[in-house]
Every structure is written in structure tokens, then in C-alpha cells.
Amino acid sequence: MNPDANPAPSPCRILVAEDDSELNQQITSMVRDAGYQTGSCLDGEAVLQEVARQSYQLILLDLMLPKLDGLSVLRLLRKSSQIPVIVVTAKGAEEERITGLRHGADDYISKPFNQVELLLRVEALLRRAQPVIEQKRESLEIDQLNLRLSDLKARVGTEDMDLTAIQFNLLWELAASRGEVLSKAYLSREVLNRPLGAYDRSLDMHLSRVRRKLSQAGWRGERLQTVRGKGYCLK
């Protein structure tokens, strides 16, 4: 999940909708530097025209747009398209959570954000939107740890572990991409089925519990590693 290594064989096209022209320019060039193709819009109506004109794989949508605000754009967009949208807001974490600003968006990020935070979310969403080519696996075996997908059973040696469905799925995701750092934004989408919010610790708490249970079962829980600022990785 290194931002410098473009994951897609043919570059994805990303639309940046932000009314502050300077910030729009900065985000556009930052996204372009990361290897994506870009388009940019300064108001809501332009977004709808641009999407009709050209095909995009992802939209970064600011909520406070002139002419047509972000939520209206999202509502109109959703009538005809399932294109992934990351909503950009200038509100605090609590306000969003209460007012449900993420309605209809695939992910959201609040200002201020930096390059790493934004690109992690973009990658997570694009990775999700891509068709899964990897073959379906039924079970995984790492040292003494055995994971069976059919009945969500995890066992260490001969002993069953007592994991909830979320905890199992989290462990499965990390085990399936063993050695690779999976971002929190991606895991939140895959495992918890919702975008990662600000100060959202649900994923970390589940991981902490899985780690505890692995250690209790006699497997080295610390092999589930936290990679600061990036995500999690099973070594």
C-alpha cells in the first residue's frame, strides 16, 4: 500500500471537486504525483457535467460547493451511478457523526488532512472498487493458526478460539494478505462495512481483542503489528 506504487495497471481517473481554487490545484497535483489521472471542478454543476462528459473511477467531493452543494450533487449522482465518492468536509468529527453527513458517500475525510491520509483513503476505495481476481480460498494456515471461512472457525493447534464474526473477518483479511500493510480505511470498509471516521477506534479495539485472544490461545499475538500512520500487518 505504498502511495508511490500505483496499484492499477491503467491509471485511474480521479475528479477533484473543491471550490477553493488554490487547494483544488494542490490536491490535483498531489493526486497526479501519486500516479493518477485527474480532472477538477470548482462548483457543483460542473461536477455533474464533467462526470457526464468523461468516465471517472473516483470523486473527491467537497460538501460546501457553490451553485449546487455537495450533498445535492451526491444525491443526483447516485440516481445514475455507483462511482465511489469520498466526501470532504470542514466540520468536526462529532458533528458529522450526529448529522450523518456521510449519507450516500463511500468514505469521508475532514479538513485539515495531509497527503498520506488522503491517498490512503483513495487507495482503499479504489482497491475495493476493483473486481476481485484472487481465487476464493476456503481456509488459511499460518504456523499453528488455522482459519476456516465456511463456519468462521479459528483454531490454534487443536484448540478452538472464540472469535466474533467481525474479529474473525479482521484476522482473515490480515492473514490473507500476510506481510502486507492493510490501511485502517480499507479494513474498516471491508470488516466493519463503514467508512473510517475521525477518532474512530472500533477497528483498533477489535484488533486489540484479537491480539489478546491469540496470545491467550498460545499463539504470538504480537505478530499482529501496528504500523504507525499506515495500518495493520500480520507478520
Added chain:
Amino acid sequence: MNRRLLWKLILLITAGIVAMFYLINYVTVRAEEEMSMLSQAHRDELRDWGKQAETLYFSDDRASLERWLEVLQQREDTLAAVVGYSIRHVAGSLGLEDRYSGNNLGRDVEWKIHLYFENNPVMEIPFENSDISFLVLLPDRMRPGNYWQTTRLLLQIFLPALILAILSVLLYRHIMQPLISLQRATREFSRGDFSVRVRPQLGARRDEFSELANTFDQMAARIGEQLVNQRQLIADFSHELRTPLTRLEIAIDSLGKHYPDDPNVQRLYRESRHFRKLTEDTLALAWLDNEQPRLTQETLDLVDLIDVIVDDARFEFPDREIETYLPDSAELKNSSHQAVGQALENILRNALRYTPAGKVVEVALAGCQLGTGAAGFQVTVNDGGPGVPDALLETIFRPFYQTDPSRNTESGGVGLGLALARRQLKAVGGLVVASNRPQGGLCMTISLPAV
């Protein structure tokens, strides 16, 4: 200033009390009259005695009349007689003495008995067409007004007492009703509802109290407006800062790519992080103060949350030691992991900042009973710092308050952490109290309801 209440009180009290005395007097007089009369049975009995005496008298059997009177006196324990009288003219016109025939020597059975005389009166039953009457001292058993003393007591003491009590209750309610409205409004106002107004609750009332209500409403409107404006200003300010801060962060990011090792770039990174934290905290504080939200939609395991936060803190402060004393599990219902998590994070960071390198910070979690009697959990965070003067143990929860004025941004604190922590815990029904440990250092005690 109009004095409507004064006039109302004067009218109510003077008119009410005069009317009361008039009424009581009237009722007392009527009641005494009613109670002074002989009962119909006794009247008939007395008349019957008169008839018997008359019959005996006109039968000219003096001996049996005497015997009958003897028996009667014995039986009724009284005096009885048959007497004759003649009217003698002394002076003046003649004829007046004949116009009236009736009672001359005693009281008629239809007359009332004066209850204020202790002795029983003599009753007279005149014989028909003669100057002879049957006289009898009213037997005790026939004396009316048995309950007169009780009745008089009731009418003269209990009735006025009752009426005055009712009058007092009416007065009290008239005065208290606006005061209760005012009290309720003051309480809601102090809870942060600045839209509360008293005047509409008083309806059409126009007196000293409605003026008080008007004054209160004006004050509430003024203070409310000021507070809301102030908070809105803070919120708008933080909000407006977000876009330029984003531009700044992205610019620093791209600068960092070209000069990754420049200490000035590193400094810019640090400062922009600090700016961001300040903005987010201020906005969160303004939001928590404005909305006073209840964040209770989530069930979480406090042990997992503390694990995560301690893990982050160990990374952030690698040179301090954190010892944890945690059970295997501690379930919190109707809570919010974001609120509790940020609060714990801020409190732990504060503890670590004041703890010298190499010293220990202890984090302990245990089940407990809350002040309300409900089950809950208590998290204690003990630091190895200098503690806080006892007088300042509450002050440290104020926004932007710092015990050490020389502290700068280098240590990362902006003085909002504890203020935020307290408000976030309040939003999930919890609280935090600071105390000094006997062996030195500060102890933060966080109580959280389990349900």
C-alpha cells in the same frame, strides 16, 4: 411601577376577612336559634301534660289532680303545679289586660329556650278559656341545645381557622405560581437552554411578578445572545481555518519531499500538527458546550479501548513507562468509544507530559459502585509528576488553563485536553476528578456508568 399585586392583596384580605366575620356571625345566630327550640316530641308531650291537667282540673277531682302532679314530679324529677291567676288593674286605661290571653307565668312550648341561662325555664300550658295554667319546670331531658357548646366552638374557632387557611393557600398559590415558573426557567437557563422565557407562562397576568418575569426574560435574551454569539464565533473561526490549514499541510508535504532533512521543515510539520490539534479541540469544545450531546449509542469493551490508547501512548512517549492493571474484560453499554477514548487519551497524555522521563504512569481499571448506586467502572491514572496545588484541582479542567505558565508548545499541550475530557465524559454520563497522591503526583479518577 404599577402596584396591582398590592391592590389585589388589599382587596382579597380586607374584603375576605370582613365577609368571613359577617358570615360566621350570621351562621352562629341562626344555629343558636335552630338549636334553642324544643323538639316536636317534647312540645307534644308538654301539651299532653297540660291537657291531662286540664281534664283533671275540670273534673273537679282535686285529689287525683294532686296525685297526678305528685307522680309527674317524681317521674321527671321536677316541679309542676296548676295555678290560677287574676289580673288586677292598677292604673291607666281599662281593657288592655283582657286583650291578651296566653302565657303570663311561664314560657310557651313554641318559644325558644335561652341556652345562655343555666337554669331551666318554667313552661306554661294555659287551660282553655280560663285563668288557670299548668306550670312545669322544664325537665332536664327536654332541654335543647345538647351540642351547642361543641357547635359554638366549631363555628367560632375551627370555621374561621379553616377559612383563613384556605385564604392563605389561595394567596400562596397566587404568589408562588410565577415564582415557580421563574425558578424552573432559571434552572433551565443554568443548564444552557438560553431560549427559555417566563413571561408567556404567566398568561394575561399583569402585576409586579409579570414585571419581574419581563426583566428576567430581557436578561436571558441578552446573556443567551452573547453566549451564542461567542460560541458561534469560535465555531466559525475554527471552521474557516480548516481550508487554509489543509493548503498549509499539503504545501508542507510537498516541501518535505524536496528537503526531507531540513530542521525548519520538521518544525513546520510540528507547528502545523499543533495548529490542527488546536482547531479540532476548539471546535469539539464549542460543539460539546453548544449541543450538550448525550452520546449513548454504542456498546464497547473498556479494556480494549484502554489497550489501544496505552499502545498509542507508548509509541508517542517511548521514554516513559506505562503500567496497566486491567481485568480481562469490562463492558460499557450505552456509551461512545470516541468520546471515552478521546477523554482517556487526553488524560493519559497529560499524565505522561508531567511525568519525568524514566518514571512510571499507572493505569488501573476496576468495577465499582457509582455515587448514584449504579454499577460502573473506575479508571485511575496516576502520574509521577509534581502534582497540582490543592486549590487548583478543579481549575485544571478549565479550557486553556495550564499550571505551569512557562510551558510552551514544544511539550505539545494546548491546555484543552482536560477541559475536553471532562465534557466528553459528561456526554456519556461519566465524570473525572483530580486529586493529589500522598506519595506525590496527580491521580485522575474517571467514573463511567456500566449501563
